[in-house]
Amino acid sequence: MSGELKLLFAGAMGAGKTTAIRAISEIAPITTEATNGDFTECDKEETTVAMDYGEITLPTGEKLRLYGTPGQARFGFMWPILAAGALGVVILIDNSRPDPLADLELYIDAFRALADAGAVIVGVGHMESCPRPSLEAYAERLAALDVVVPVMPADARRHSDVVGMLEILLQQIEATWAYDEVMGGVSACGLMGANS
Amino acid sequence: MDPTKGVVTYGFHGMADSENVLLQSMIERISRRLPAPVARVPARDAQLVFFDDAAPRPDGITGRLVRVVRDMDAQRFSGGLRMPPHVTDLLDIFAEFVEQETYAETGCGVMKSLVRSLHDLFQAGGAPHALVDGDGAGLILYPADRQFSWSGPDDERLLPEWFQSHRLRGLDLRPWAASTNQQHRKRRGIEPVFWHMGLAHARCGLLPWVGRDDALKMRAWPYLAGQGPAGAIRLATALRARPQNVAALADAARVPEAEAVAFANAALLCGFVVPAIPTETYAERGEANTRGADPGPVDATRWPRLLGAIRSALGISA
Structure with missing residues (x-):
């Protein structure tokens, strides 16, 4: 193997990254939480200040590593480091935040290369209590950014929602891989060149 | 043609002779229960063509294609036939065909x-x-x-x-x-x-202003895909990967062409999908292929096995 297999969970503070990793990791997630000193962004008592980590053992014996990125924008310098070589990114958006569409733009911009390669999915949380912006608004904002990635409602606390997002993400990766195969075996760069 | 008054013709393409004989005898045995008389003709002249899912897509055939799938665990799906054949599948296939042809005449x-x-x-x-x-x-x-x-x-x-x-x-x-x-x-x-109007229109084929050979391109994610057809997510991910026409899309997503038509109609009407300019078909994806210098952790040849392993670990069936 030439590198680690990893999936990222990105999103603003409180969007559910740690919860999503907990939903599917076979080990108790290793978190680096600290008392939240930034109540302007989120009123959580504790938040992830570096990253979360979980893992899943594949039938091949390899480990699929799950990383949760720190949510605060000031840690944005870490996002491309984590994204390098990632299989894909699950971007979690909290619809109860003041400007979820701005959050979307921030994270799409950060993971643009993976988005263009079809290795990003967007899950929107708290849609039942905060139905606006609608999925239509998300799809249109993404189209305006010239990005086409799946966007769906998702509750990170539900195992089935998290797995459902990963299922679609894998389908996208597979579809892109199949296409790149036809086009001459350039898939490795197409799917994995995660450096932005 | 009104198939309720005429004969429904069927043929085979790319299948073994023994399977052709088996299917023909089954169809003849159930012919009294079918909504119209049936007759076997060469595939080129047939209204319904049973074809091997693994065979190259047949050329010069204008009839409706029915994929033959050799998977004991496959679910019954519109437009497909599981092998070994089920009588109920055959009855459904002919009944659906007659219903759709009648509808095409009137509705x-x-x-x-x-x-x-x-x-x-x-x-x-x-x-x-x-x-x-x-x-x-x-x-x-x-x-x-x-x-x-x-x-x-x-x-x-x-x-x-x-x-x-x-x-x-x-x-x-x-x-x-x-x-x-x-x-x-x-x-x-x-x-x-x-979306629902587009799905319903699938019984009449593609939207009137879209050609069967027109390449389609995804403009925005079809967030209504959960409302059907059954393979909508697969179709969306396949179309997101590259612009293509409905036949190629059905192949890429491994769904019957009727489902691809329904998806395309619905997504076109909603504006999620638009006709592709011919030069976009390969150029856009070319950009994605060449971006980034990091080759990533996986050799391209390992993809199918790796994705299968991840699915297995997550309890996802492909």
């Missing part, structure tokens, strides 16, 4: 006209209109805002019913003048209406 004119009228109305952003059925129930359409509301009680569950054949002939599209008590009805985006 497609109305459907195509309605789709064209609504499409043009919304393209022009015209004045509000009402789409009213024979019972007086209706949708109020606001083309300038790309919205609709119900004229009666809101009920999203009724939308799939709106464009079914038994209601089509009674539907009337007419200008609408707002009455005071209807001005405050809850409006919503028109996309769910268009």
Whole structure:
């Protein structure tokens, strides 16, 4: 193997990254939480200040590593480091935040290369209590950014929602891989060149 | 042709002789239970062509293709036949064919006209209109805002019913003048209406202004894909990977072409999918292929096994 297999969970503070990793990791997630000193962004008592980590053992014996990125924008310098070589990114958006569409733009911009390669999915949380912006608004904002990635409602606390997002993400990766195969075996760069 | 009065012809392509004989004998055995007489003819002349899923797509065949799938665990799906053959599958395939052909004779004119009228109305952003059925129930359409509301009680569950054949002939599209008590009805985006209209139109083929060979390109993620057809997510991910026509899309997503047509119609009407300019077909993806210098952790040849392993670990069936 030439590198680690990893999936990222990105999103603003409180969007559910740690919860999503907990939903599917076979080990108790290793978190680096600290008392939240930034109540302007989120009123959580504790938040992830570096990253979360979980893992899943594949039938091949390899480990699929799950990383949760720190949510605060000031840690944005870490996002491309984590994204390098990632299989894909699950971007979690909290619809109860003041400007979820701005959050979307921030994270799409950060993971643009993976988005263009079809290795990003967007899950929107708290849609039942905060139905606006609608999925239509998300799809249109993404189209305006010239990005086409799946966007769906998702509750990170539900195992089935998290797995459902990963299922679609894998389908996208597979579809892109199949296409790149036809086009001459350039898939490795197409799917994995995660450096932005 | 009215298949209820004529003969439904069928043929085989790319299958073993023994399978052809088996299928033909089964079809003859159940012929009395079929809605129309049947006759085997060469595949090129047949209205229904059973073809091997693993064989190259047949050329020069104009009939409806029925994929033969050799998977004991495969679920019954529209347009496909599991091998070894199930009598119920064969009955369904012929019954669906006759129903669709009959519908094409009687209902497609109305459907195509309605789709064209609504499409043009919304393209022009015209004045509000009402789409009213024979019972007086209706949708109020606001083309300038790309919205609709119900004229009666809101009920999203009724939308799939709106464009079914038994209601089509009674539907009337007419200008609408707002009455005071209807001005405050809850409006919503028109996309769910268009989505279900597109799905219903699949029985009449692709939308009138789209050609079978036209490459389609995804512009925005079809967030209504959960409302059907069954393979919509697979179709969306396949189309997101590259612009392609409906036949290639069905192949890439491994779904019957009828499902690809339904998806394409719905997504085109909603604006999620647009016709691709020919030069876009390969150029756009070329950009993605060459971006980034990091080759990533996986050799390209390992992809199928790796994705399978991840799915297995997550409990996802491919």
